[in-house]
Every structure is written in C-alpha cells, then in structure tokens.
Amino acid sequence: MPAKTDHDARRRDVSAAVGRVLAAQGFGGLTLRAVAAELGATTGLVTHYFPSKQALIVHALEVAEAHTRALVPSLEGVHGLEALRQALAAVLPLTPEGTEINRVWVSSWDAALADPELHALEKARYKRWRSRLKPFVVEAQNDGDLPPGDPDDLVAALAAFTHGLVVQALFDPRLFTHKRLLVLLASHLEALRI
Amino acid sequence: MPAKTDHDARRRDVSAAVGRVLAAQGFGGLTLRAVAAELGATTGLVTHYFPSKQALIVHALEVAEAHTRALVPSLEGVHGLEALRQALAAVLPLTPEGTEINRVWVSSWDAALADPELHALEKARYKRWRSRLKPFVVEAQNDGDLPPGDPDDLVAALAAFTHGLVVQALFDPRLFTHKRLLVLLASHLEALRI
DNA sequence: CCGAGTACATAACAAACGTTCGGTACGTAC
DNA sequence: GTACGTACCGAACGTTTGTTATGTACTCGG
Structure with missing residues (x-):
C-alpha cells in the first residue's frame, strides 16, 4: 500500500x-x-x-543541531586544551555554512524565549553542549593547562565566550574575520592558562 | 495651535x-x-x-539602549578591573528588570539579522558598548591586572563572555542564579589576571 | 487490473496583519 | 466666538498568515 x-x-x-x-x-x-x-x-x-x-x-x-554537531571534526587522538579549542572553533562562523547555521541559532532565540516548548528544547540543547565540552575541560585541568575549580563553571564560561563571539561576528563579520576569531579563541584559552 | x-x-x-x-x-x-x-x-x-x-x-x-545604559551604576571613583567588573555586571540579568531588557535584546537579534537597517544599528550598538568598556580594560592593563596585548581583543572577549552568559542565563535562570552569575564574572576576571 | 492508500497540487477558510482614513473632541490663537 | 491644528478612536482596506478540505495522479498488494 x-x-x-x-x-x-x-x-x-x-x-x-x-x-x-x-x-x-x-x-x-x-x-x-x-x-x-x-x-x-x-x-x-x-x-x-x-x-x-x-x-x-x-x-x-x-x-x-545534528548538522552543527557534524561540523565538529573528529577529535580522536586530540586531548585536553587543544581538543577544547578545536571543539569551540567548530562552533564559530568560519565558513559560509557555519555562518548560516549560527544565524539560525541566534534567530531561534527570539521564538525560543517566547514559546515554552522551544524554550525547554533550547535549554536542553545548551545542557548537552556543555556536557559534551566538559570532559575536555576536566582533561585540560588535569594537564595543568586550565586552573582548578568547578569544571562546570569553566565550561559555562567557555560556552558563553564562544557564543558571545558568534553574535558579535554575525553583526560585524568585517571586524571579526576568520583569522581574528581563531586568534581570539586561542589567546583567550592561553590567557586562562595558569 | x-x-x-x-x-x-x-x-x-x-x-x-x-x-x-x-x-x-x-x-x-x-x-x-x-x-x-x-x-x-x-x-x-x-x-x-x-x-x-x-x-x-x-x-x-x-x-x-538608553535604559540599559542607565542600569550601569556611577563608576566615579571606581577604576580599572573593579570598574570593568561593575560595568559588565550591570548587563547581567540580575533583576527582573535586567532580565526583561536582556530578553528584548536577544529577541531583537532575530529581526536585526534579517533587516539591513536594524542590522546596522545593532552593529553600531556593539561598537559603542565595546568602546565604552575599553578605557577600563586599558586601565586594568596599566594596573597590571589584565595581561598586555591589543585592548580591543580583550574588550571583544569580555563582551562576548558577558553576552554569552546572558543568553545561557535567560534559558536556564535556575542554573544561572543571581549569585552564580556574579561569581562567574568575578572569577573569570580573576582567571585572566596575570 | 483493481481497490487502497500515499503523495502531492490546488484552493478555500477565517483570523490577523500593517496601513490608511474619515470622524470626533479638544485645546490654542486670534 | 471662530478657525485651525492636534489627539485619538474606530473601522475599513487589501494582504498574508496557518490550517483545512477537495481533488488527482501514481504505486503498490492482491
């Protein structure tokens, strides 16, 4: 049939x-x-x-979301701070594709803040993202590349930094070039180093 | 008439x-x-x-925007890193009023990304915000409280951190309480200390 | 080859949208 | 007091919205 x-x-x-x-x-x-x-x-x-x-x-x-996750390169054999850097870099609008999908996410926040169902889904998505980043942070802490302290706080701070950078880059791509975004990310992680 | x-x-x-x-x-x-x-x-x-x-x-x-700026306390007599901390804390959704206005900003990004006029205005707003923060960053650098390097990069990173935190807090206020937001901000600035 | 069910196109529907406009009420200027 | 301009209501306009219903072409199992 x-x-x-x-x-x-x-x-x-x-x-x-x-x-x-x-x-x-x-x-x-x-x-x-x-x-x-x-x-x-x-x-x-x-x-x-x-x-x-x-x-x-x-x-x-x-x-x-599945698409976004697919943009993250394989991190096998990569560990600690460098894996964290690559995982966060994958979120940045470095390619037309990355820019497009970030536009979708940022745009979705309007509807997600107004609608209860979308709100709950976005909240859960953030939770998932942070928990995916957490192992790398813990690893980097154990390596002595990141300061000790609650890894959840560090993950939240790094997620915040990355998404905040995404928003600024979407509004001023001329000012936040591909290269500068990567430099900002790298030097930020470097500055957190003990 | x-x-x-x-x-x-x-x-x-x-x-x-x-x-x-x-x-x-x-x-x-x-x-x-x-x-x-x-x-x-x-x-x-x-x-x-x-x-x-x-x-x-x-x-x-x-x-x-005028309203947002009015939420920043008088920073007379406050300098460097502490002034920076207070200026950034004023942006966080710490009160119902602060939450409401942040909801407006985040919601506006949807329309601002789609409409050229709003896009240009939001881009200019970000520029103004960063240039208002910059003197504090420079001061903190001169005080030796923040690492040397291009202050524009540091400002962008701090604006990113703050707004990224705002977004996460809007979606999960239970997880990002008033107290935790302030702790996250303070310890983040502390972690950047040389 | 024949019913049954899927895959759509097409069109209608009420509701809601931004915008426009005539009409009324009320000040102020002279 | 009369004339004029502002403030605002109330309703209509044409368009666009999400949803629903109807109709047709095609594919399959028997």
Missing part, C-alpha cells in the same frame, strides 16, 4: 528548506509558503509531512 | 509598551494591536506617533 517515496528523507528535505529560509529571513520571514517556494513545491507538501508549523520548527531545529 | 500633550513623552510611552510586549512575546508577538492593548489604547494612537512599524521598532530599541 505505501507509495515509493522515502518519508523520512523527504521530511529532512523540508527541514533543510526551513533552515535556508531561517538563515535568509529569520523567524519573522518563516512562513509555510516561503518554505514551499524554497522547496519548489506548495504548502500542501509541507503540511503533508508536518502537522503544524510548530512541529516543523521543532524538527528543523533538531536537524540543525 | 499645538495641543497640550507632550509629544516626545507620549512617544516614549508607546516605546515602553513596545518593550513590554517584546519582553513578553518576542518579535514574533510584536503587533501594533498588541502594543495598543498594552497601552490601553488603539492602533490609531500608535500610528499617530510612528509612521510605520519599522520606525516604532527602531525607536523602541533606542529607548531600550
């Missing part, structure tokens, strides 16, 4: 289109018709795969 | 209502009707004082 199309793959296509609209227009410009146009289809297709706009957004942000 | 009402004061009233709607609903929920309702008036009043929604937003963000 089922037709041929790959349902899950098509859902991912739709979500990808949402991501592109979001990166270009922000949440204010995210409409079902814009998504459909980006996809070269109609709103009928979109609503066929997602019951509501809210569900569409939620899924699109999940896909974006 | 002119009637009695204080035009500028009324414009500020409208902008304040925009701020309240923005803090509660974000840009997605910012409509002329919501602003009018918040003001206990009609859309006619709003459009009487602002030619368009865009102009309304621009003015509301200007008012918000």
